[in-house]
Amino acid sequence: MTPPLPTSAPDRATRPRTGVGFAADLAQHGGRPALVAGHEVVSYDDLADRVARARARLGSAQRLVGLVPAPTIEFVVAYLAALAGGHAVLLSHDEVLARAYGASTTWADGGFTATGRPDPVLHPDLRLLLSTSGSTGSPKLVRLSRSNIESNAGAIASYLGLTADDRAITTLPLDYCYGLSVLHSHLAVGASLVLTDLSVAESALWDLARATGVTSFAGVPFTFDLLDTAGWPALPTLRQVTQAGGRLAPDRVAAVAERGRREGWDLIVMYGQTEATARMAYLPPDLTDAHPGAIGVAIPGGALHLEPVDGAVGHAAGVGELVYTGPNVMMGYAHGTADLARGAELTELRTGDLARQNDAGLFEVVGRSSRFAKLFGKRIDLDRVENLLTLDDHEVACAESADATRLVVALAGEADRFAIDEAAATAVAATGLPEHAVAVVPVAAVPRLPNGKVDQAAVSRLEAPRADVRALSPVDALTAVYAAVLGRHRVTADDTFTGLGGDSLSYVELSLRLESRLGRLPSDWPDRTIGDLAASAAGARRSRWVRLDTGILLRAAAIVMIVGSHTNLFVLAGGAHVLLAVAGANFARFHLAGAERSERRRNLTRSIARIAVPTALWVAAVLLISGQYGWRNVLLLNDAIGRRTWHEPEWHFWFIEVLVYLLVGAGALTTVARVAAWERRSPYWFAVGLVVAGLVPRFWATASGYDGDLIHSSLFVAWLFAGGWAATRARHAGHRLLLSALLVAGLVGFCDDPVREATIALGLLALVWLPYVPFPRALIGVVGQVAGASLYVYLTHWQVYPHFEHRLPVAGLLASLLVGIAVWRLVDHVSDRGRVLGRRHWHGLGASHPQLDTPSKETR
Template identity: 45%
Template sequence: MTLQTELAGVSFAATLARFGDRTAVSTQTGSLSYRELARRVEDMVHSFGQGRRLVALEAENSLPSLVAYLAALAAGNPLLVLPSGGSAADALIAAYNPDIVVQASSGEAVLDVRREDTAHDLHPDLALLLSTSGSTGSPKLARLSAGSIQANAAAIAEYLQLRPSDTAATTLPLSYCYGMSVVNSHFLVGATLALTDLSVVDPCFWDLVRAEKVTSFAAVPYTFDLLDRVGFADMDVPSLRYITQAGGRLAPDRVRSYAELGRQQGWDLFVMYGQTEATARMAYLPPDQAAENPQAIGVPVPGGSFRLEPVPGLDASELVYSGPNVMLGYAERPEDLALGRVVTELQTGDLARRGASGLYEIVGRRSRFVKIVGLRVDLGQVEKILADLGVTAAAAGTDDAVVVAIEGDHNLALIAKTLAQDLGLPRAAVELHPVEAIPRLSNGKPDYPAVAALASERGNDDDAPSAPDAGSTDVRRIFAEVLEQDDVADTDTFVSLGGDSLSYVAASLRLEQALGYLPQGWHLMPVCELAPAPHASLRQVPPSGTHRPEKPRGLSAWRRKVLAPMETGIVLRAVAIIFIVSTHIGFFHWTGTAHVLMALAGYNFARFQLSGERTARLRRHLRSIARIVVPSVAVIALAFAITDKYAWYNVFLLNPLLGPPGWSDYSRFWFVEILVHILLGLAAVLAIPAVDRAVRRWPWAFGMALVAVDMPLFFGLVDSHYPGQGPVLWLFGLGWAAATSRTLWHRAAVTAVAFLVVPESFDNPYRSATILAGCLILLWLPTLHVPRGLHRITALLASASLHIYVTHWLVYPLVDPYSKGLAVLASLACGVLYWILATRAMGFVEKRMKRRRSRSAVAAAVHSRPVTFRAYGRRAADDGVSPALAPGLRE
């Protein structure tokens, strides 16, 4: 028996069990069949109790949220879907007073049952309530019926030709109607959801795509910027069947470019158009039309139709949609939940025309809404938010940004941060401009075109105030200084700018100070998403799309004040270098931590060197090697010059190959030498396109392959020339595999290999135990809790660990005769000082070289096209563009 026989809910949600043992959902920890999912949904329905009640779900891309969503639809309980946490959810819960509030916590759905009976008069057709203006917290909701949801899911499944064999990755939030439509349409046909909240810039996302044989994912315009960043065009994704795009207008040249890319690689691009008021989708552009008509939204979805209604006073027509997926009407207060259908067709607010080919095209907007990165933002609500903060403002905007004129003297940077977070937008998508008075028309109403023009004025005004961009500017400045980059864009990430493990610690420390917290996976997040935490004087709302470190569970309040989480890799580097130096000096004896650092090197390589386009990654890889080689060789050369303990092949890091066998003074720099050899070898191997594609497709398997390659040396089947320490590539590979482990099975396999191999690595059981413990901590514990007062010194030691390692051999003999403890402190301090000086010196040289290359490129362009320069230089000067840059305009 299915739930549909007892309840008048949404059909596909109530009849999940009909697909039996087909896989419904795959997560990081496993998969769930349709039969198992239906059982969980039925259990949740019983938890809701008898009778129809208003359920509010703070939705996230997790299994508990998904089960609660399906259960409400199946049971016929009207469902108010909210973004997880923040002021938007709180405002809507306060406005509509739901009977039950559901949140996901620790892998479970937590129900707050506020009353046994409903406090509302709920219309029999009402099934779903969705915000119509993104995450602004506006009380205006679209009321959707069960029939609308079912009809739109069926229409989408029809034009996408969905099959039970399809698997979709959840690239968009469940709380967003576009992301919700992916869930609905796939469950309608018995397809699979790869449930995740990973971003497309995260290499783990592409691991998931390949592991689960994902056939599609959904994208908003901003997603394509991120796809460009990660080198999507060069990726091998053989399972991909199509990409869908909605959530705002994608520039025609981008549509054409990606449509042609899809033709080359065997997948389709579906450009789509929709609104929450139509459940999700109203139109789609057939993939075979995308390259030829990239400006169009296409044709109505099956079952729907368009008409063009002339707009008085405008030489244009408004697009009006009719179909079974049109909402019942709006709700602006709880009493509206009792209303039935008051809307039979949808006035979209978009101005459109129909081309000769029968395809519709949007040519403008009639209403006061803009859609940015997939969120529909009510500009009137923007003004209301600011008014609640005591700010007089007028808001305009485009599909790129909200532009606001602010009257009076205010802290624009602080207001901009808070507004961006309340809207759920990237900080770069909010522009605030100070004005003496709001621009107004003769009738006293705000002059919104004049407000919108402030954006272009600011773009041409070198003296415009920089306060509105302070949030993203802070992050750009940190990245520019730490990574020695002159030009940092909003879509750049730490990794795409060449960040590596040596610069990661310094950047993370400064970011935490600037933002007030450190988002998980920040090194893969674009600059515009790294939003500072708002000031307490306004609102304590965490930035949308980021995750604050969770408070340590089980700790008492006073311990929470004392301890704070810190990334495991940073802590291990700091502890390891202290143990290495102390052991070498004889302050105490604890071996094995250098080998833990080798595993950590593999871990960081997999994190920082596997994303982006292949040529860019190779440049980053070689730059990282140079950051190790240059400061190390400088110290070793000095040691060779002033002592008799080293040979010329130490200077060139060749002692493992040319030096005497066994352990000697010549072997003191073994860690740097072997690490450089491994990194150079990987650079050569990954420069082969076929190998590079294989590594990007199966990164975890490649890490395990590195372990396997070293086993003949490890077990003595092949003679190793490496002195004293023996083979360590397997440790590098073990760290690599730990970083790319995405499932419980992956981690279990790495753990098993560690338990099998590490105890055999050395005769000393204590050293082996240290190596094993370090590898397992790196694998299983993403953060460690460290006293807050030690965070700065821990980060400092971790940043300087390489420099401490190479300098301490020269430093401690000078102090050791007086005090071993003092020798340890002196070694650490001198290493930190050398790190500061070497980093600044290398940064200075890198900047000079980059500027010289840039000047040479401009000069070459000018001299190579004298005629073109003359022809275009005159036009460029007329447009206010420097003639030196004019040749680029012709391209």
């Protein structure tokens, strides 16, 4: 027999608590089937035995159990065992979330396993933690009690008329409150559930449903879109279909209900939120014809009422915010581990939906009072979408369309195709919605109410134009992109990225924007003219995958590693050293190619200034406010004249100091005529020679027992910068093998940490062997933001993450990334505005200066 897990603090074991009823009382349904998975049918007696054994493994002390949901018998057994034993379950695919909240137990290889983390203090009533719909990745969770779960399961079973003869099939995820409620309500009455991960668009799902005698299935609006496309199934045993997870347009409700009447089943429209465990209202099926736009009446045991709201929409007759009361209202939100000990804090739930009650006493939702939309089962934070679009220099307003089928983005300003496409791509990436569900509508100005607030109702009614938008030619569109990213006013079809002074900071943003517009970019695109790129991309097909530059991916991954390790979320050191190699590669690509020597020198000086000046200003500001740093940090001289061993906080900016020194040194070296000629004649062997030269002091320090800091000093890490340089010059496998051997040899014993050395080695080898990696197009926007802001994330995170380090490290990571991205965009915006004002000043004096010719936001 497997011994129980180690017990927690004794006082937790004695705190009174009760298991969830339907999980603890499975045996009362005897030999009836409970679960069907493949060819296996598990009876309630068998399920009760399996749950009892798993429950014994958990022990008597209340635990926080982290479970990854899956439509399998094993998962259901683990989940029910935790509920039956009175434990709290954190249900999520996000394992970082479980670690952040301190889950002490998880399920693996058919049994519960201790994670090694002590249980947080848990309230004895707490049973379930779920993400709110659409908030995956957010640390905010909904806290649900035993009575929340039991009451909602019973209410759903009651108004659906479920009996032991019913059988549902898993058409929705089990960490989604709607999908989970199907499991709860069926187990509560001794009904059965068919477990499968097949899609409703697959005929195999409906073959399985017919073979197992399924009587019901659940769907969100997108489910019905898929069925309309793939074909509705013929299910002789089907009794009812339930719909929730977003508003289904009234005409669709009527059409689906009519289909049900023809085929002998009922459509039950439902309304709910995770904060109410699952369901708050339902529309009796005999009322769908007369009231297809209604959500219906409150579920048994609950009540709905309207409360007045401010604003123009609140003056509409009978409209108010929909408020629900009932035993299924959540205990409250959890923003961190301390909240898990809190008891029930709510007696009613303000839904954030605007509604009215019609003459038949049925409630109808007419809009949102809060800044969220509910589309395709996703909860869309409209403020977040607007903020991301604003970062792309667009003035916008977002709303859910009047028919609840699309996200409407009102785009103010000139209606060119480039701006519309860019805004649509950003909105799709930010929300996860399909492209057809985002309508970008150009408007002269964002619609506003007399009080200056955005007129949400007017935005929701906007329709995207079909053919009246002025389209840019492919070349004009690309020159606009180059001008916007590089801050140049005069860009022509004959210009190239390198010729325009592009550097590693602008490379990230420009390459990702070009990838989204043109599809796959050629590896030599920085040296190709804009006209050539536009011509070669004509007719290119946009796939779901792109070729992402390995350097960009490494930049994003490395900065996440750095900040995540500092916040104590995980320990994965070595990211900064990989970034040095990436910097060396970018120096070789962008500052040793094209243009005259004097122009290259100006471009490199500009790039160094873009790193050194913001750093000096930020450090000086922190020094003045908190006195945390010294004058050597402000002048980036700590590595040159400071102490030679690591001391915090003076060594916080070692990476930026080293990077500036190496860029200055590399630039000075390649301005020597003979050196530059050697580099042009033998680019690979020149770079390899730099690697070997850089390894000399590195191995001297090890051999001589040097007691200073080895891995954070420019003299001893310069070979990594040279290694990235050499990676761009390798032309065949022999070159790459020799370079790989040198780099790996340099890392052996370099950090006195094999894991750190292996991490750096993986990054270096990826840079040497993989110029591009396949990457999902939908995630490009996120990677681009993180990679583009990596300098500012590194710069500012020292002042951000300490506020979260010991309480919620995942919040420390997210906050550091968001602050860095915001500062990056702010600096970009301020510098652009400064150049525009400067250009206007010079033009006003009758002068023109080519360095001040940059585009205004209007021309972007």
